[in-house]
Amino acid sequence: MQTCQHCHAGHLHKKHIPYANWHASEFVVVQNMPAWQCDVCAYCELDAEVINRLLPLLGPVTRPDPTQPRRVLKSTTSATDPLRDELDPDRRRA
Numbered sequence: 001m002q003t004c005q006h007c008h009a010g011h012l013h014k015k016h017i018p019y020a021n022w023h024a025s026e027f028v029v030v031q032n033m034p035a036w037q038c039d040v041c042a043y044c045e046l047d048a049e050v051i052n053r054l055l056p057l058l059g060p061v062t063r064p065d066p067t068q069p070r071r072v073l074k075s076t077t078s079a080t081d082p083l084r085d086e087l088d089p090d091r092r093r094a
């Protein structure tokens with residue numbers, strides 16, 4: 001069993017977590033991503049082998065471009081939802 005490199009006391013146990021990050025300017029969410037979590041300090045790292053297999057498919061990790069308006073691919077919010085203004089910057093200018 002692998003010892004935690006963060007606290008050097010706990011051991012890493014395999015678990016599945018949701019993963020979300022920007023890849024090639026697109027926000028990507030992967031459910032049930034294999035990861036390793038420490039049973040003492042709760043430090044969590046993604047499974048390196050899975051990341052190495054996913055990166056060629058998802059593209060490199062990038063930051064969102066603040067100069068570009070955020071696109072809403074699928075909107076399930078109602079017109080009275082306060083989050084809608086936050087998600088759709090063009091709506092405020094209209």
Ligand SMILES: [Zn+2]
Binds near residue numbers: 004009010038043
């Ligand atoms: Zn730890």
